[in-house]
Structures are given as C-alpha cells and as structure tokens.
Amino acid sequence: MSVLARQPGLCHYASKLACCYGWRRNSRGVCEATCEPGCKFGECVGPNKCRCFPGYTGKSCSQDVNECGIRPRPCQHRCVNTHGSYKCFCLSGHTLMPDATCADIDECASGKVVCPYNRRCVNTFGSYYCKCHIGFELKYGSGRYDCVDINECAVSTHMCSPHANCLNSQGSFKCKCKQGYKGNGLQCSVIPENSVREVPRAPGTIKDRIKKLLAHKNSMKKKIKMKNVTPDPTGTRAPKVTSKPIIYEESLSRGENSAGEKKGNEEKIKEALEEGKTEEKALKNDVEQEQSLRGDVFSSKVNEAGNLGLDLVQRKVLNSKLEYKGLNISADCSFDHGVCDWKQDREDDFDWNPADRDNAVGYYMTVPALAGHRKDIGRLKLLLPNLQPQSNFCLLFDYRLVGDKVGKLRVFVKNSNNVLAWEETKSEDERWKTGEIQLYQGIDTTKSIIFEAERGKGKTGEIAVDGVLLISGLCPDGLLTVEG
Ligand SMILES: [Ca+2]
Ligand SMILES: [Ca+2]
Ligand SMILES: [Ca+2]
Known part of the structure; x- marks a missing residue:
C-alpha cells in the first residue's frame, strides 16, 4: 500500500484513488471531510461529524451548553449561563476568588465600614456587625437602642x-x-x-479651722471683758464643769505632785470656774442679742439650761475623735481615717465613694457624675446616738459641686422628723466651700445627719463632702469662709 492510501478519506476505486464518500478534495489536493449543514461552533472532523468548541453542543455545534445545570456546579454561590460560557457571582459580603470560590470580606479590617463611636466592628462570615464596646451593653431607652455602661x-x-x-x-x-x-x-x-500618714488637708486643715474657732472664742472673750457685764445676782445655774477643760485636766495631773501645788491649782480651778460663769452669762446675752438680730428661732429653754455659747461644758462626748483646747468636737470625720460613724443608706440609688485628691492630701467622699441617673439619690448618714439634749451644736462641712448640672447637695437633720437643713444646687466655681448648720437639741435629739446627693443630668464633675465637724455651741458666723 502506498503512502497516499494511508491518508484519511482516500479510497481505492479499482485502480484509481479518490476521496471517499463524504470527503472532498480541497484546494491543496487533500481529502477533507464534509459536514452538512456545517459545524457552527466547532470543526468538522469526519463526514457530518462535528467536534464542538467548549461551551457548545449539538450536531452542528450550534447549541449553548448550560454549565450552571451541570453537576458539580461550577460556581459556589450564583451561576449565570451565557452563550458559549457562564459567569459566577458571589453573595454580598463575599468576593470571587480566581478558583471561582467566594471568600468573606473582612469589612472591619478593610475599613470600609465605620461603626458608631460607642460600638466596635465585629466581622462575620459574609457580613459584620457593630457591637457595644466591652463594658457596655445594649439597652432600649428613649425610643432607641443604645450602648450603656454596665455597672x-x-x-x-x-x-x-x-x-x-x-x-x-x-x-x-x-x-x-x-x-x-x-x-x-x-x-x-x-x-x-x-x-497612717498625717497629711494636711486642702483647703484649710482641721487644725486651721480649730485655730479660727479659738480665735473667734478669744475675740468673744475680749468683747465680753470690754463690756464688763455683771453676772446676774440671782444666778443662773453654774456650769457643771469649768469652761476650760484642758487647763482643768492639766491642773489635776500636776496637782498630784504636792499639796502646795494642789492648793494653787484648786484656786486656779476656782478662778477658771468663776471666769467661765462670767463668760457664759455674758456670752449668753451676746448670743441672745445676735439671735434677735438674725431672727433665728431658739427655745428659751436653751438659756435656762445654761448651756450656751462657745465656752463648752466639758463632758465625755460619744464619738469624740478629737478634743481640742476649748472646743468639744463631737464628730470629726475628715474621711482620712475611715468613714467614722457614717453609714451608706441602703434604700437609695447609689453609694458615696471615697476619693483621694490628685495632690494626695487625703480622702473625701464623693458622688461622681458617672453615678446613677438624673434624679437618683445617694445618702450618707452620720449616726449620732448619744447627743446631749437641750444643747446647741454647729455642723461644719466642706463641700463642692463641680460640673454643669451635676446635681444637688442637701443636708437633712433627722430626729423624729426629717428636716431639710441645708441645700446647694449649683456652684459658680470648683472651689471647696464651707457649709454650716446650727442645730438646737430640744428634748427630741438629733439622731442622724444625712448628706443627700441628687444627680443632675450633667455627665462631668462631682458632688463632694469633706471635713465634717460637729462642735458644741453656736456656729461662729463669717469666720469659716475658706479661701482656695
Ligand atoms: Ca453557556
Ligand atoms: Ca465579613
Ligand atoms: Ca462600668
């Protein structure tokens, strides 16, 4: 057989070689298969035999293949058939990879999304969400959901x-x-x-305050001497003990040494008693005058009790933390050494917190603007179970209200009733100021003093109280304005 006989489509007809049936000689003299009516998207590889290009099918390769219907599906998410091919699409939040799979878009990492200021972005498969920051939780309030602090x-x-x-x-x-x-x-x-460190307080230490009180007391004494007031001949009841407790005590202790000294001291005590009597009476007059001028209401029983003025009757006062020369401090609660006899109210909305000052001068009690919501109440109670009846006391305290609409500070005096004694709603500046309340003990003695903070709508600042002193006697007006 010749080489030509091995050509496809070449047939022997007797001794003659010609193209086989279904084949046709082309311009180059080679037999070529013929396809009728032809191969539209393919090539003719044999008589009426088409080989289709990818994406086409049918006898003449004129039909499109629907790849989207073929298993396994060529696309992970969405497939769209096209003429001669197909296209893959991914669902939103995903991106099409070169291998036709769909990958999640990390919206948080890409920076394509911005969550509200109080939320953080969390990526999920196919999406993301804005979650409350750690320490906050989603709550419904005033018509919408919001991230609020977890207390x-x-x-x-x-x-x-x-x-x-x-x-x-x-x-x-x-x-x-x-x-x-x-x-x-x-x-x-x-x-x-x-x-425990002894640190001076700002502004004005307790010692400063006591110095001022003593200065006041001394000036009162001088005033009395200048006036030369004669004691009432009928005589009011003498004070039980001398008005100068410290001198008295010192004398007693020294008196133990020798008889001679003892005698001298007894005279001294007598003198002191006399002086005290005179002073007391004079002071009483002075005070009465002052009261009538101020229009304060005081029971006359106070005067009868002979227990007036800044000259203090020495007695063992419960809760006494500090007995300073001539001043009887019933309760000294500067908050530096614990909260004294203070108690947090259990039925209020929030507690007062101890806080220290930036320059480390000791503790005070505060209600920060973060505490509670508007109109919420926090109470701090000073229990006074053994206050002497029918006597005067002066409550002195440092306070400050810092921040716009931070709230109110009120002081209640509780005996059988609960009486609002003092109130401050706003402050022009951030400085510490001193508040004072004159307390008169009738038969119905004061059981407790309550510092009540009511929160405003402000979000910054604080309501603070410090250096609370309860002193026997009348409040010395105008002396305790603390600067700074
Ligand atoms: Ca197709
Ligand atoms: Ca995502
Ligand atoms: Ca919190």
Missing part, C-alpha cells in the same frame, strides 16, 4: 476584695482598697495603725 459594681461581676470599694466607670470599674487597707483592690491588706 459592674451593682451587678456584682467585679472581683473587688471585700475590703475594697468598687468604683464604677464608663466601660469599666475600679477596685480601690478601703481606708485602712492597702493593695491593688483585688487583694487588700490591713495597714498597720502607726503607718
């Missing part, structure tokens, strides 16, 4: 030591060891008594 202190999710105060803050909370304890707040240990 960890109120829901007891905090891990503060039992000897620590939990201070809630926006998005977080703090554990702070109570006074008398030290540590990181999660663990607090007792500070040994003698290591």
